[in-house]
Amino acid sequence: MTQASDKLTKIYLDEAFLESRDGRPLRILAEHLGPQARFEKLGITDTVVFMGSARVLPRDVAEARHDAARAGGDDLTAAETALEMSRYYEAARELARRVTEWSKTLDHPRRRFVVCTGGGPGIMEAANRGASEARGLNVGLNITLPNEQSGNPYITRNLSLQFNYFFMRKFWFVYLAKALVMFPGGFGTMDELFEALTLVQTGRLRKPLPIVLFGGAFWDRVMDLGQMAEAGTIDVADLDLLYRTDDVGEAFDFLTHQLVRHALDRPGGGL
Numbered sequence: 001m002t003q004a005s006d007k008l009t010k011i012y013l014d015e016a017f018l019e020s021r022d023g024r025p026l027r028i029l030a031e032h033l034g035p036q037a038r039f040e041k042l043g044i045t046d047t048v049v050f051m052g053s054a055r056v057l058p059r060d061v062a063e064a065r066h067d068a069a070r071a072g073g074d075d076l077t078a079a080e081t082a083l084e085m086s087r088y089y090e091a092a093r094e095l096a097r098r099v100t101e102w103s104k105t106l107d108h109p110r111r112r113f114v115v116c117t118g119g120g121p122g123i124m125e126a127a128n129r130g131a132s133e134a135r136g137l138n139v140g141l142n143i144t145l146p147n148e149q150s151g152n153p154y155i156t157r158n159l160s161l162q163f164n165y166f167f168m169r170k171f172w173f174v175y176l177a178k179a180l181v182m183f184p185g186g187f188g189t190m191d192e193l194f195e196a197l198t199l200v201q202t203g204r205l206r207k208p209l210p211i212v213l214f215g216g217a218f219w220d221r222v223m224d225l226g227q228m229a230e231a232g233t234i235d236v237a238d239l240d241l242l243y244r245t246d247d248v249g250e251a252f253d254f255l256t257h258q259l260v261r262h263a264l265d266r267p268g269g270g271l
Contacts, residue, residue: 031168035161045267047116047176051192052123052183062086088183089126091248096130098252119151123183128154141169178263179255180211184218208262212251213244
């Protein structure tokens, strides 16, 4: 009897149950408690979140593809666009490096303003890379997708987290965030931007959350929030919820000023 019992799988280790519909509440809870335990263990109090396209290439890769396109008669227009967009990769990398270096100078027992991304390639990789080059901890909140996104190689070990649920991933983006930096991106970036804007505009966040829109030419073409204000669907004052810039130095100065003013004395997450 004892021998047979020993061969039984404990219910909390039963993968079939955990992956079933009935096990969904446990999966959701795990995506809350698991990251929380890792952040607490490593002393991570809050983050600066970088968001943007997974398709943006590093400058050297974009240059190589551009040269190959010119030599081989491939799609030169696409290669030229990729080369132009690569400036955002390098800007995200530099800004993340500077923010990390600055955060390491703060006299605080906990780690403050750690760079956090969605964990993938492109802008996300660039920000994790910049933070890594500054020898700082950095976070990657990956999501399971049909094409199987995996964490980029610059994320700190044990801080590359894989989520199944978008809403739990978004929770961790916002809960620890003390600032957001939005680089050019696609549907996912727009979704994350407007969810954050909605929380700020409606007062559902109890903390200031400065939002930087990096890349004025891109954002001006993609969305005209001024038209919303003219139509009366948002207040004119809502336009001030976003700080627009194309300059790494300006973005850095704005972020550090806002973080010192509003967040330095308020460590910890919260909504």
